[in-house]
Amino acid sequence: RYPMQSRPPLPPRGQPPQEEEYAPPSGPPPGFHQRQQQNRSSTAGAPPGFPAVPNEPPPAPSAWNEHFFYSNGRPTPVFQAMMKEFFKRLDPRGTGYIAPEVFSKFMEINHFAPDDDVWRRNHHGNLMFAADDMADYELKAAWEAWHFDHKVVVRNARAKQLPYGGMPMLSLNGFIDVMAVEIAAEPDDRIGGLNNALRHYGVWTERGPVPRHVLPSxxxxxxxxxxxxxxxxxxxxxxxxxxxxxAQARIEARGRQAALDLISDYRYRYY
Structure with a gap:
């Protein structure tokens, strides 16, 4: 009554249906390069808080979190404690004072330039005085002007003594004061040398390098x-x-003049 619906022809016997092999497309999928370009542009315009990957390695971890100075430039207890550790190594006998050449070597390890080291800069002798005496003279004058705590002793009692000279010996309080002024006055120039000194003397190395933010801005x-x-x-x-x-030179010249006047008819004048 109803016509039979047509059916698809059957495949021949013994021949299974053939399937097309899948071949993966060559190259990136459509739109790949466009998405990559969009990603790069979105990274470049990222909001603050999402910086790009740095090219330099991250800084070494540090356990320093206390500030070294108060807002008025005076040292905090942690800075004073660090300087005491340095002083122990500079004064192993526990005399309470260090000689100028010891402090000069400490400054060299802290990367102070020769011109920034008063003792090293003036370590030049002449016909009358030794290099140590000339350097001591200038360093003593500098510490007196800064009111850094120290005492003055004679370096070599047999040598001719330089007027207003002597060997200045820096005390612990003077040492802390000197280094506090040097570092707080020029923190950017001194932080590298400070970290070098910590490594050289083995002071608190377990805490890592001192970061810049603990020093005054x-x-x-x-x-x-x-x-x-x-x-x-x-x-x-x-x-x-x-x-x-x-004035002393004029007095000595007059004395020589008077001596010559006593033994000679000639008159000499020294001015």
């Missing part, structure tokens, strides 16, 4: 006023020593 106004006052005192002391030296 800028020089404190109170410290700047101290620097200015010390420079003014240094200039004033230099003028006074020069005047005293000239």
């Amino acid at each position: 800028v020089r404190a106004p109170e410290l700047q006023r101290r620097v200015d006052a010390a420079v003014a005192r240094s200039h004033q002391a230099a003028r006074e020593r020069l005047d005293a030296t000239e």
